[in-house]
Amino acid sequence: MSSPCLSSVLTHANLAMYQTIVPEVVAQQPSALHSINSLQISNPAYISNISGQSYKQITPNCWTADNVLEWISDQVESTKFDANTLSLAYCTMDGPTLCEKNEDEMIEIFGPQLGPQLHQSLQEYKTKYEVHIKTEKGDSRVKRPRGRPPKLSRQHSCNIYHTPRGTHLWEFIRDILINPERNQGLMKWEDRHEGVFKFLKSEAVAQMWGQKKKNSSMTYEKLSRAMRYYYKREILERVDGRRLVYKFGKNSSGWKIEEIGMGM
DNA sequence: TTTCTTTTTCCTGATT
DNA sequence: TAATCAGGAAAAAGAA
Secondary structure (H helix, E strand, O other): OOOHHHHHHHHHHHHHHHHHHHHHHHHHOHHHOOOHHHHHHHOHHHHHHHOOOOHHHOOHHHOOHHHHHHHHHHHHHHHOOOHHHOOHHHHHOOHHHHHOOOHHHHHHHHHHHHHHHHHHHHHHHHHHHHHHHHHHHHOOOOOOOOOOOOOOOOOHHHOOOOOOOOOOHHHHHHHHHOOHHHOOOOEEEEEOOOOEEEEOOHHHHHHHHHHHOOOOOOOHHHHHHHHHHHHHOOOEEOOOOOOOEEEEOOOOOOOOHHHHOOOO
């Protein structure tokens, strides 16, 4: 994200999406109402979104609203389209809804400039994953990844090309920080410009990391050990004397205001 | 299969 | 006393 206009649109659209997720979870788990944090952690859809799996790894039919947003963002970036003219309502639809749209509807929604581009891109992603799903199911000639077979999850059919390791820990942390509307008190910036941040709910963040790695025994103690290894590689810098406080180092990226174009 | 990287796990001791 | 920090050591897991 580099355009301030676009980031403004995306921030509002993300907020709209978040506001639709929470009531849904409350309906499913009324007993969890007392804690917004527990709602987030116990909701697989929320975890899936916040763990940042890219739309590029999933068939469009399984895209979340967040994935759709990310996809639109990339297309807008590549066409230098003016994001201010986008309708926020349509930026929050999910993959299945998006896949129902034909070219005319896409043009009607996104306009004559962006509509055809989005339609074509969507068809390409659909084709790509249709082919992959067919070969996964039946074509024994297809080369399979080396190494041990990946553990299958409930979402396997939606995650054919999901990389098990995915993003690194520091990227996971960074993504929580740069999505404040999905970060409900888990972490905060101490000095946004310098990249200094603090864990507010250390164990909750560790649990989320554990969910992402399918490791239910993850703790902040273990997570922090991994964080300390980043000092040597200068992905993080030590912040002396302050508990739960870290600072991004020169070998980290993607968090600076000028890099992501967020008006913070 | 081997090597490398990135965690994960466990630990001891220090600090807040 | 509990939580956190610091960092050594070894193992696990996935990528190349």
